[in-house]
Amino acid sequence: MANYLVRAVRSVEISASNLDRAAGFYGNVWNLQLQASEPDARYLRGTGRYHHILGLHAGPAPMIIRVVFDVADRDKLQALHRSVSAAKAGPLTPIVDLAGPAGGTGFGCKDPEGRNFAFVCGVMDHPGENPTVKDRPIKVTHVNLNCADHDATSAYFTDVLHFTMADDTDMLRFMRCGNTDHHSVVLARVKSTTLNHIAFEMPDLNSVMRGAGRMKDNGYPIEWGVGRHGAGNNVFAYFAGPDELPIEYTAEVEQVDETYVVRGPDYWRFPPGRSDQWGVTEPRSARLLRLWTIFRFSEDGWKVPGR
Numbered sequence: 090m091a092n093y094l095v096r097a098v099r100s101v102e103i104s105a106s107n108l109d110r111a112a113g114f115y116g117n118v119w120n121l122q123l124q125a126s127e128p129d130a131r132y133l134r135g136t137g138r139y140h141h142i143l144g145l146h147a148g149p150a151p152m153i154i155r156v157v158f159d160v161a162d163r164d165k166l167q168a169l170h171r172s173v174s175a176a177k178a179g180p181l182t183p184i185v186d187l188a189g190p191a192g193g194t195g196f197g198c199k200d201p202e203g204r205n206f207a208f209v210c211g212v213m214d215h216p217g218e219n220p221t222v223k224d225r226p227i228k229v230t231h232v233n234l235n236c237a238d239h240d241a242t243s244a245y246f247t248d249v250l251h252f253t254m255a256d257d258t259d260m261l262r263f264m265r266c267g268n269t270d271h272h273s274v275v276l277a278r279v280k281s282t283t284l285n286h287i288a289f290e291m292p293d294l295n296s297v298m299r300g301a302g303r304m305k306d307n308g309y310p311i312e313w314g315v316g317r318h319g320a321g322n323n324v325f326a327y328f329a330g331p332d333e334l335p336i337e338y339t340a341e342v343e344q345v346d347e348t349y350v351v352r353g354p355d356y357w358r359f360p361p362g363r364s365d366q367w368g369v370t371e372p373r374s375a376r377l378l379r380l381w382t383i384f385r386f387s388e389d390g391w392k393v394p395g396r
């Protein structure tokens with residue numbers, strides 16, 4: 090197995106223009122569970138072991154504060170810090186004890202295009218997974234990042250953060266790290282440094298369908314899906330959340346190991362008129378395409394990892 094330094098996406102921290110309304114949505118409709126509250130923040134967990142998978146921070150939206158990556162131990166954290174420091178791609182903090190409700194140790198940095206990342210270990214995670222609940226997300230399984238300079242960001246992920254490429258299509262490059270999911274980060278060839286979407290893993294296809302129904306009942310129509318992607322083979326449904334945050338329910342992402350054969354755009358191209366394997370879904374909505382343009386990373390989200 091490749092010597093991965095990053096284990097997975099742990100959480101995403103975003104700003105919310107109306108904190109209570111956003112927390113209500115992610116708790117009652119998106120179906121996460123409130124784990125911790127601060128006067129200006131709410132932290133929500135899935136059924137997986139991570140302390141929280143979504144942090145909401147009162148502030149001007151749309152804005153993404155940071156993506157937080159999970160690192161297995163202090164040795165790997167230090168190796169990653171050395172690698173990020175040597176790359177000189179952007180500012181970074183020292184390794185520090187984290188002040189947020191999840192505790193832990195880590196550092197923050199900016200990538201070559203100004204995105205804010207944090208890398209953490211030793212977090213106060215839950216002792217075990219919660220029982221699987223139909224239509225309740227388990228974890229954030231991937232983030233999809235639009236790239237104005239796709240080559241620079243892709244090289245950063247492979248050379249500095251030690252991800253590997255899982256597959257490559259005309260629009261998307263799928264990046265793997267230290268778990269068995271086909272991908273944990275996707276780098277989109279969309280000429281912007283905005284967020285493309287955050288994907289929350291559901292237990293199965295039926296849960297994606299039930300979750301999509303619940304979203305529809307609450308006034309959040311499906312913007313793309315339900316369908317099954319090509320690379321990664323996961324089922325999907327996309328929505329616009331509060332502040333027009335692009336979010337995905339997904340399930341059944343392909344589990345891979347080092348024998349997985351990486352393929353390129355010629356292999357993954359769909360026939361004309363199709364945007365998934367099944368051919369049932371309508372194309373992406375105009376609204377979804379607009380969502381890709383609006384969430385940018387904050388200026389200073391790299392400075393305070395863990396909160």
Ligand SMILES: [Fe+2]
Nearest residue numbers: 233286288337
């Ligand atoms: Fe996705």
